[in-house]
Every structure is written in structure tokens, then in C-alpha cells.
Amino acid sequence: MTSLAGKRIVLGVSGGIAAYKAVEICRRLMDEGAHVIPVLTKGATRFVGRTTFDALASERVQMSLFDEDDPIPHTTLGQTADCVLVAPATARVIGAYAAGISSDLLTATLIATRAPVVVCPAMHTEMWEHPAVADNIATLVERGVHIVGPESGRLAGGDEGAGRLSSPADIVAAVSRVLDVGEKRSDMAGLSVVVTAGGTREPIDPVRYIGNHSSGKQGYAFAEEAAGRGASVTVVTTVDRPGPLGATVASGVTVVRVDTAEEMAAATADAAKEADVVIMAAAVADFRPVDPAGVKLKKRDGVPAIELEPTPDILASLGASKPEGQILIGFAAETCDVADNAAAKLNGKGADYIVANDVTAENAGFAHDTNEVLVLASDGRVHSVGLRSKRQVAQAVLDLVVADRDGRANVR
Numbered sequence: 001m002t003s004l005a006g007k008r009i010v011l012g013v014s015g016g017i018a019a020y021k022a023v024e025i026c027r028r029l030m031d032e033g034a035h036v037i038p039v040l041t042k043g044a045t046r047f048v049g050r051t052t053f054d055a056l057a058s059e060r061v062q063m064s065l066f067d068e069d070d071p072i073p074h075t076t077l078g079q080t081a082d083c084v085l086v087a088p089a090t091a092r093v094i095g096a097y098a099a100g101i102s103s104d105l106l107t108a109t110l111i112a113t114r115a116p117v118v119v120c121p122a123m124h125t126e127m128w129e130h131p132a133v134a135d136n137i138a139t140l141v142e143r144g145v146h147i148v149g150p151e152s153g154r155l156a157g158g159d160e161g162a163g164r165l166s167s168p169a170d171i172v173a174a175v176s177r178v179l180d181v182g183e184k185r186s187d188m189a190g191l192s193v194v195v196t197a198g199g200t201r202e203p204i205d206p207v208r209y210i211g212n213h214s215s216g217k218q219g220y221a222f223a224e225e226a227a228g229r230g231a232s233v234t235v236v237t238t239v240d241r242p243g244p245l246g247a248t249v250a251s252g253v254t255v256v257r258v259d260t261a262e263e264m265a266a267a268t269a270d271a272a273k274e275a276d277v278v279i280m281a282a283a284v285a286d287f288r289p290v291d292p293a294g295v296k297l298k299k300r301d302g303v304p305a306i307e308l309e310p311t312p313d314i315l316a317s318l319g320a321s322k323p324e325g326q327i328l329i330g331f332a333a334e335t336c337d338v339a340d341n342a343a344a345k346l347n348g349k350g351a352d353y354i355v356a357n358d359v360t361a362e363n364a365g366f367a368h369d370t371n372e373v374l375v376l377a378s379d380g381r382v383h384s385v386g387l388r389s390k391r392q393v394a395q396a397v398l399d400l401v402v403a404d405r406d407g408r409a410n411v412r
Contacts, residue, residue, distance in 0.1 A: 005033035012086040012106045014093040015043020017156045018122035018165035026056050028172045039106050065105050078112030088122035088165045098136035116178045118146045125161030148174045189230030194275045195223045196282035198239035200261045205293035213366035214283035218390045222279050225394040227253050236267045261311035279329045319350020332356040352378050
């Protein structure tokens with residue numbers, strides 16, 4: 001049985017070119033055992049025919065607030081749904097939903113439901129990056145709506161950029177995760193979690209620094225997954241939340257901004273004192289200039305001789321001072337011999353888990369929305385997490401953490 005077996009999914013399809021992908025989404029939901037009720041906007045029928053969904057879905061297409069057999073179709077749909085999925089979601093539908101405007105059956109159903117809502121934006125880059133759309137998305141996130149995508153890639157008219165609808169497989173997986181998490185949302189309730197995210201910046205002069213390619217996406221994915229499961233989360237980070245939402249993060253997440261490894265070490269040590277779980281997802285620089293220049297170095301003065309020194313080993317320090325019962329998770333970004341290097345790090349840092357990945361692998365590692373990792377536990381267990389979204393990677397690792405804590409409690 002999958003997490004979608006027997007679930008009532010309202011599939012909202014709005015009027016964008018990506019509406020053709022909703023046919024595949026519908027099929028995949030049906031294959032997972034879901035009961036799918038398609039709700040199409042008038043604009044959607046300019047791109048896909050209702051007959052297609054009539055044939056594939058569990059029920060016939062619904063489109064009207066007034067012409068259906070049910071006198072209050074939006075209320076019935078909203079109250080009986082386990083999840084409302086909108087794919088694709090156009091700028092119009094997103095704006096109407098954020099503003100509470102029920103101009104058609106789909107937007108009325110969105111406002112009438114208390115079920116989890118998954119919104120999958122799809123539009124041209126210029127529209128996706130417009131401040132009004134970004135504000136509407138941020139509003140929906142603050143209200144607990146789950147946003148999936150969009151991705152970067154080829155758009156209508158041959159353009160390239162952000163705004164492409166996420167793949168049907170990723171969308172269905174997100175619905176599955178949302179419903180699964182909804183059933184176990186409280187499994188981290190009452191826990192204090194500290195997450196580090198992003199790459200540190202070690203100054204060479206007031207303009208330049210030594211850094212790395214870390215975007216902070218995996219760290220924020222851990223923070224938002226833990227918060228979604230009831231934890232109180234502190235993120236110690238060098239970057240705002242990646243993507244068009246900027247600094248907007250899930251409720252229950254406190255952000256502490258830092259720049260250097262030394263600043264991250266101090267902030268993390270302070271936050272970790274009372275933490276139940278510490279997740280060191282940041283890419284901390286290993287070296288820093290001994291004597292950063294006070295003014296900008298000029299090319300005309302020649303190549304500077306920069307002496308380096310090690311930065312604080314934050315993970316080792318946390319491992320040495322780890323309170324009883326705390327779970328400490330380190331990360332290893334590798335380019336070769338991933339398992340061996342991760343094992344060496346696990347043995348030398350005092351961590352309970354090391355999450356390792358090959359940052360040269362396709363669609364994994366720095367800046368990508370997806371990742372695949374190897375999780376090594378201090379008791380010798382090894383877990384392989386195949387390529388999936390970074391939020392799903394976070395879910396898999398936190399599942400191990402919850403099971404670990406439950407096991408320790410049973411031993412006591």
C-alpha cells in the first residue's frame with residue numbers, strides 16, 4: 001500500500017501550456033491508488049480536453065460552481081478531499097487563492113478546503129519573478145500551502161529559464177510526502193533542532209572572500225522538514241532561503257545570519273547547548289586567510305601572497321561537547337571515495353551520523369534541487385538515499401533520527 005491508496009485528491013488544472021502534463025499527473029495518481037477528482041478551469045480546456053480526464057480519472061471533470069448536480073460543489077470537494085493539488089498553477093490562480101477571490105470552481109474549492117494544498121506553479125520566467133507573484137507565493141507558504149517547483153528549463157516559445165512545471169513524478173511524490181507527513185506531523189513535536197546552511201565566507205579583503213558553491217538548499221530543506229514535523233528550529237546560515245521566496249521560511253524556524261566559520265562556530269555552539277538534534281549541513285571553509293587586507297587589493301600591485309590557517313572544526317567541537325541524548329549529524333561533500341571519506345569523518349568527529357554525497361554526480365550536490373546521499377551511522381548502519389528532492393532527502397534522514405530517538409527511549 002502506498003500513502004496515496006484510497007486518498008481523495010482534487011486535481012486542479014488551470015490554463016497554462018503545462019496543462020498537458022496534468023494528464024500524466026492524473027495517471028500517476030491513479031496508479032498510486034488515489035481517487036482523483038479533476039477540476040478544470042475554463043482556460044485549461046484551451047490546452048487539454050475534459051474528455052481525456054473523464055476517461056482517466058475516478059470521476060468526471062467538474063468545472064462550474066452552478067451547473068453541477070451538487071448545489072455546493074466547492075464545499076463538497078473541499079470537505080471531502082484529503083489533498084487539493086493544483087498543477088499547473090498559473091499566476092492568476094495563485095493570485096486569486098492568495099487574495100481569497102473565488103471566481104471559479106477551482107479557486108472556490110481552494111478557499112473552502114481545510115485539507116493540505118499542494119500548488120505547482122508554471123509560467124514564464126518574467127511572470128514567476130514578478131514581485132506580485134513572489135509576494136503571493138510567500139503568503140501561501142506562510143499559510144502552510146506546499147509549493148512544488150517550478151524548475152528551470154525550456155519554456156513555451158523556446159525560451160529558457162525558471163518557471164517550468166516540475167516533473168509529474170516529482171509532483172506525485174510531493175503529494176505522497178505531504179499526506180505521509182500529515183499523518184505523522186507531530187513526530188518531532190517538542191524537539192529543538194539546530195541546522196546550519198550555506199557556505200561560509202572567509203575574507204581576503206573587504207571585497208573578496210574564500211568560499212564554495214553551497215546554496216543552502218539542503219540545509220533549509222532540513223529546517224523546513226523538521227518544522228513541518230513539529231520541531232522548533234534554529235537555522236545558522238550565511239544565505240537567505242534560496243529561490244524566489246528569499247528570506248521567507250516556514251513558521252517555527254528562527255534564522256541566525258553569519259558569514260565566517262568562526263561566526264558560525266560561535267552561533268552554533270550557543271544554539272546547540274539545549275538542542276535535541278544538530279544538523280551540520282553547511283559547507284564550512286577549511287581554511288581562511290591569516291591576515292585579511294584592510295583595503296581592496298589591486299591587480300596592479302601584483303599577485304598577493306595569502307597565508308592560510310585552518311578554520312575552527314565546528315563538527316568536532318560539537319562532537320566533543322555533545323550533551324547526553326543529543327543527536328549530531330555531520331555532512332561530507334566529496335568528489336571521490338565517498339564511503340571511505342565519510343567513514344573517516346564519522347570516526348573522527350564524534351557524530352552520530354554522516355550524510356555524504358558526491359558533489360560531481362549529475363543533478364546532485366551544490367545548487368541543485370535534488371540530491372542523493374549515503375548516510376553512515378555510528379553503530380555501523382549504512383543507508384543509501386537515491387536521487388530525489390532535497391526535501392525528500394531531509395525526510396529520509398529525519399526518519400532515521402526519529403527512529404533512533406524512539407530506540408533510545410525504549411532502551412531506557
